[in-house]
Amino acid sequence: MKNFAAPRRPMPTSPFKSRTQAPQRKHFAIGDRVTHDRFGLGRVIDVEGEGAIAALVDFGTRQERLTQPYTAMYKL
Numbered sequence: 339m340k341n342f343a344a345p346r347r348p349m350p351t352s353p354f355k356s357r358t359q360a361p362q363r364k365h366f367a368i369g370d371r372v373t374h375d376r377f378g379l380g381r382v383i384d385v386e387g388e389g390a391i392a393a394l395v396d397f398g399t400r401q402e403r404l405t406q407p408y409t410a411m412y413k414l
Contacts (some may be wrong), residue, residue, distance in 0.1 A: 345390045366393045375410035377402060 345369045366372065370382045377397045384394035404411060
């Protein structure tokens with residue numbers, strides 16, 4: 339008989355939980371075409387700071403200043 343049980347996940351406080359890598363920081367440059375989950379398609383028109391602390395994006399009908407970690411924005 340096959341076991342269809344879900345794989346066990348470690349508890350958040352467990353000292354034996356698997357180590358995950360930190361997510362890669364996203365970097366955007368002026369002129370990059372992007373898509374955003376909420377605002378749609380756009381183009382980066384300005385980047386603040388050396389580490390790309392914030393990006394000013396033109397979405398056609400509006401301009402938005404988006405800050406790190408850019409979880410909803412992806413480069414096309």
